[in-house]
Amino acid sequence: MNHLYLIGNMGSGKTTVGKRIADSLRLPFYDMDALIEQASGQTIPEIFAREGEARFRELESTLLREIAQKPAGVVATGGGVVLSEANRARMRHSGWLVYLKASPQTLWKRLQRARNRPLLQTSNPREMLEAIVRAREPFYQEADWVIEVDALTPAQAADAAQRAYRPAPDAPMQVAVLPQQPHGYPIYIAPALRTRAARLILHQRPFARWVMLTHPPLLCWAESVLVQLGESGSPAQTITLRSGERMKSLRSAKRLYEQLLQAGLDRSSLLIVLGGGVLGDLGGFVAATYMRGIPYVQIPTTLLAQVDSSVGGKVAVDLPQGKNLVGAFHQPALVLIDPELLRTLPARHWRNGFAEMLKYGVALRKGLWRRLQTMLNQGVLAPRRVRKDPTEWTLPIAQCVNLKAQIVSEDERDLSGKRALLNFGHTVGHALEAALGYRGWLHGEAVAVGMIAEAELGRVLGITPDSVVRELRETVDLAGLPTQLPAGFDAETLLNAMRHDKKRAGDALSVVLLNEVGSAQLEPNIPLSAMQEALRQCGAS
Numbered sequence: 287m288n289h290l291y292l293i294g295n296m297g298s299g300k301t302t303v304g305k306r307i308a309d310s311l312r313l314p315f316y317d318m319d320a321l322i323e324q325a326s327g328q329t330i331p332e333i334f335a336r337e338g339e340a341r342f343r344e345l346e347s348t349l350l351r352e353i354a355q356k357p358a359g360v361v362a363t364g365g366g367v368v369l370s371e372a373n374r375a376r377m378r379h380s381g382w383l384v385y386l387k388a389s390p391q392t393l394w395k396r397l398q399r400a401r402n403r404p405l406l407q408t409s410n411p412r413e414m415l416e417a418i419v420r421a422r423e424p425f426y427q428e429a430d431w432v433i434e435v436d437a438l439t440p441a442q443a444a445d446a447a448q449r450a451y452r453p454a455p456d457a458p459m460q461v462a463v464l465p466q467q468p469h470g471y472p473i474y475i476a477p478a479l480r481t482r483a484a485r486l487i488l489h490q491r492p493f494a495r496w497v498m499l500t501h502p503p504l505l506c507w508a509e510s511v512l513v514q515l516g517e518s519g520s521p522a523q524t525i526t527l528r529s530g531e532r533m534k535s536l537r538s539a540k541r542l543y544e545q546l547l548q549a550g551l552d553r554s555s556l557l558i559v560l561g562g563g564v565l566g567d568l569g570g571f572v573a574a575t576y577m578r579g580i581p582y583v584q585i586p587t588t589l590l591a592q593v594d595s596s597v598g599g600k601v602a603v604d605l606p607q608g609k610n611l612v613g614a615f616h617q618p619a620l621v622l623i624d625p626e627l628l629r630t631l632p633a634r635h636w637r638n639g640f641a642e643m644l645k646y647g648v649a650l651r652k653g654l655w656r657r658l659q660t661m662l663n664q665g666v667l668a669p670r671r672v673r674k675d676p677t678e679w680t681l682p683i684a685q686c687v688n689l690k691a692q693i694v695s696e697d698e699r700d701l702s703g704k705r706a707l708l709n710f711g712h713t714v715g716h717a718l719e720a721a722l723g724y725r726g727w728l729h730g731e732a733v734a735v736g737m738i739a740e741a742e743l744g745r746v747l748g749i750t751p752d753s754v755v756r757e758l759r760e761t762v763d764l765a766g767l768p769t770q771l772p773a774g775f776d777a778e779t780l781l782n783a784m785r786h787d788k789k790r791a792g793d794a795l796s797v798v799l800l801n802e803v804g805s806a807q808l809e810p811n812i813p814l815s816a817m818q819e820a821l822r823q824c825g826a827s
């Protein structure tokens with residue numbers, strides 16, 4: 287499960303980029319077109335001319351089967367390799383897919399004089415090229431990572447692809463949130479990133495003082511960041527808080543304001559929050575309101591916080607009347623994601639975060655969905671076990687972060703309906719959490735059943751195909767997440783919770799529904815009878 291497969295159209299630079307990465311990482315380089323030519327003793331145009339495209343595709347699939355068994359290396363694939371679903375699955379099972387995306391204009395500039403591209407030997411090669419690019423784009427988009435290469439030199443493209451394949455503390459993956467905006471910020475992602483945290487923080491800008499907010503059991507992770515900050519000449523103070531949703535309160539916020547005052551924090555200071563979603567929300571809320579707002583850095587330590595809550599700047603505390611009722615939009619100055627921090631996370635919390643990852647996949651991106659299914663099939667996450675090896679998790683985490691960053695950048699304040707798509711599974715999930723008094727079930731577990739209920743709702747309304755509902759149920763089950771409501775739960779209790787939520791939202795019930803895997807829409811005016819039926823399909827009485 288270790289190759290780097292470079293995919294993309296002819297002329298996108300797979301061979302040049304692939305060679306560079308293989309050299310840099312001292313890995314074998316497999317150039318599929320060159321290997322086919324070598325083995326058959328013919329050039330690609332000759333194979334096309336004498337034996338036809340279908341025969342070439344057969345040779346390509348056979349070679350891919352062989353390469354998949356070989357030691358980890360960098361593979362420059364042929365442009366059409368992605369056309370076969372079996373090829374795509376084989377690549378996914380034996381490595382990571384990185385798409386070098388070039389625009390038709392760039393490709394044409396590079397290819398207009400090429401004679402070794404049989405598909406372009408037509409009367410209007412430019413039109414043909416554009417048609418090929420259009421037809422293949424959905425397949426390329428199933429990649430684990432997409433790199434836009436138009437404005438990149440080969441060295442820059444190779445660096446970006448290498449960072450996706452082997453991210454490291456001094457060469458992390460980078461995702462931009464709200465790029466070009468004054469409050470935009472980078473998210474860095476790499477195993478062991480904590481060992482470079484201080485450098486990355488100080489690179490943003492100098493801060494007069496800093497305070498680290500964390501939980502006592504996480505001090506083992508915070509330590510390395512604190513030591514680095516100490517070495518930079520200005521030691522950080524540490525504030526520790528107990529865990530639990532109860533801590534996300536105005537009472538905790540007030541205590542924190544007092545502690546920050548005592549520590550002498552002002553607007554030139556920084557709050558560093560190292561913890562899960564509870565601490566991220568609380569710390570972010572305090573940062574948003576203390577002295578009318580100070581900068582903060584998120585170092586998320588749960589899977590849920592890494593893929594979701596640390597990105598997007600929604601910060602809040604709870605009131606006795608409900609969750610997240612007092613809050614703000616306050617973007618962090620920086621987010622540092624180190625999947626090694628998850629090594630101490632209990633298995634149930636891995637599953638909790640995985641539910642949110644499934645949501646991104648099924649609602650927004652088919653390639654991610656297929657990747658998560660592959661992880662389940664390979665036993666990375668099983669009902670009783672999690673393999674916590676960061677090399678298996680970093681890229682899927684980054685993909686979720688990237689999806690959320692894109693949506694937040696388009697709809698920061700949740701106004702256009704785009705950000706609402708992130709709420710697939712959450713209308714029912716939130717209602718279930720509220721009806722259970724926020725006890726017993728974790729958020730992701732409620733979202734897991736919520737996704738199934740909302741897929742059933744889409745089916746009842748004729749929007750979601752049966753096959754998608756079935757696939758979702760099977761996948762959620764394989765992850766060891768609940769697919770049914772708690773025994774004896776009645777639909778009316780959940781509908782009441784939704785009505786309460788609806789009153790807060792002030793409009794009719796809108797729910798995100800699946801059109802197909804990787805595509806969702808916000809559907810307004812959901813009839814309650816349809817929701818009742820969907821809940822019954824999940825075991826409600």
Ligand SMILES: NC(=O)c1ccc[n+]([C@@H]2O[C@H](COP(=O)([O-])OP(=O)(O)OC[C@H]3O[C@@H](n4cnc5c(N)ncnc54)[C@H](O)[C@@H]3O)[C@@H](O)[C@H]2O)c1
Pocket residue numbers: 501503504529530531534561562563564565567587588590591594595596597598599600601609610627628629630631632635638729
């Ligand atoms: N702001 C947003 O956009 C957003 C999105 C989703 C969820 N949330 C919020 O996130 C919160 C839930 O977050 P959560 O699931 O991360 O819960 P959490 O922060 O309570 O963490 C779960 C548990 O794991 C422990 N823990 C954290 N990191 C650990 C590690 N590396 N090793 C061992 N133990 C560790 C914590 O101490 C806690 O006991 C909710 O309050 C929810 O409202 C916010």
